[in-house]
Amino acid sequence: MDLRDRIRDIPDFPRPGIVFKDITPLLLDPAAMGEATRALAVYARARDAELVVAAEARGFIFGAAVARELEVGFVPARKPGKLPSPTVSAEYALEYGVDTLELHRDALRDGTRVLVHDDLIATGGTARAVCDLVRQLGGEVVGCAFVVELGFLEGRRRLDGLDVHSLVVYDRE
Numbered sequence: 001m002d003l004r005d006r007i008r009d010i011p012d013f014p015r016p017g018i019v020f021k022d023i024t025p026l027l028l029d030p031a032a033m034g035e036a037t038r039a040l041a042v043y044a045r046a047r048d049a050e051l052v053v054a055a056e057a058r059g060f061i062f063g064a065a066v067a068r069e070l071e072v073g074f075v076p077a078r079k080p081g082k083l084p085s086p087t088v089s090a091e092y093a094l095e096y097g098v099d100t101l102e103l104h105r106d107a108l109r110d111g112t113r114v115l116v117h118d119d120l121i122a123t124g125g126t127a128r129a130v131c132d133l134v135r136q137l138g139g140e141v142v143g144c145a146f147v148v149e150l151g152f153l154e155g156r157r158r159l160d161g162l163d164v165h166s167l168v169v170y171d172r173e
C-alpha cells in the first residue's frame, strides 16, 4: 500500500501559499492506519524506545497508537497552560513569532530511551523543541519518527545528530 495515496494536498490552508498535507483520509482507512502505525513501531522497536513523546495535537494520534503497539508509555507535549502538574518548557520559532511546548517534570526518568513523534516534520522547529524538552529531563532521544516529511524544507538539519525516520517524504511542494 502506498500511504501517499491517503494523504491529500489542500492548497492555501491555513494561509495563502501553504500546501497543507491532510492525513485525515489515512486516518479514515483502518488498513492504512494499521500499516503506518506498525511501520513507525518497527522503527521505534529497533531503536529500543522505552517511551513515546509526541507533539500536540496531531502527534497524539499515531504517538499513542505506536506506544500501544510497543507496549510502552506515552507522554503528551502540550501547549502552555494545558498540563496541570509542574512542567518544563521549550520555545520554538514560528514563521511569525515563537510558540512553546511543555512536558510534565515527572514525565520521564533520567536515561529513558525516547521516541519523539509528530505527524509531520516541516522546518523541524516543533520536533526540535520536543527533543529539547526530553533532554531537559535527562531523557535520551533514540529516534524521531514522522508520518510525513517535507524534505524540501530540510527540517532534519534542526535535528542534527539525531536519527530521523519518515514514512512518506515529499521532495518538493
Ligand code: AMP
Residues within 6 Å of the ligand: 018, 019, 020, 021, 022, 055, 056, 057, 058, 059, 118, 119, 120, 121, 122, 123, 124, 125, 126, 127, 155
Ligand atoms: P515544523 O515545526 O515547521 O516542523 O512544523 C511541524 C508542525 O506543523 C507539525 O505539527 C505539523 O502538523 C504542522 N505542519 C507544518 N506544515 C504543515 C503542512 N504543510 N501540512 C500539514 N501540517 C503542517
